[in-house]
Amino acid sequence: QVQLVESGGGLVQAGGSLRLSCAASGGINNNNVMGWYRQAPEKQRELVAMITGGGITTYADVVKGRFTISGDNAKSTVYLQMNSLKPEDTAVYYCRYRSRFESIEVGPAYWGQGTQVTVSA
Numbered sequence: 001q002v003q004l005v006e007s008g009g010g011l012v013q014a015g016g017s018l019r020l021s022c023a024a025s026g027g028i029n030n031n032n033v034m035g036w037y038r039q040a041p042e043k044q045r046e047l048v049a050m051i052t053g054g055g056i057t058t059y060a061d062v063v064k065g066r067f068t069i070s071g072d073n074a075k076s077t078v079y080l081q082m083n084s085l086k087p088e089d090t091a092v093y094y095c096r097y098r099s100r101f102e103s104i105e106v107g108p109a110y111w112g113q114g115t116q117v118t119v120s121a
Helices: none
Strands: 002-007 010-013 018-026 032-039 046-052 057-059 067-072 077-082 091-101 104-111 115-120
Touching: 002 091, 002 104, 018 032, 018 091, 018 115, 032 067, 032 077, 046 067, 046 077, 046 091, 057 067
Parallel strands: 010 115
Antiparallel strands: 002 018, 018 077, 032 046, 032 091, 046 057, 067 077, 091 104, 091 115
16 A cells, blocks of 8 residues: 655746655555646546656657656655646646566555645646
């Protein structure tokens, strides 16, 4: 069982920045992958960025160059630095955790409760 708590969402003007945090606790495997996903009203949840315990990162094309995902293994926390925000970035942002064995994801995926990000024009 893994618990995830997101924080850092809020209201920001277009062009502004926010930094999201996801703190993980419970039965955490050092070999894992954690990601940020977002879901706008009436839209499907989509991957924003992900990072492995070894620091390998992946980004959706629409956020590449603007968002940066990072992790602090000692704190079991991942961050999403969001710069040059656009109104289309408005969504609920969710943190996801899944354990890995070698390079394969195993076991259940765990999700946080989400944090709202609203970008005004």
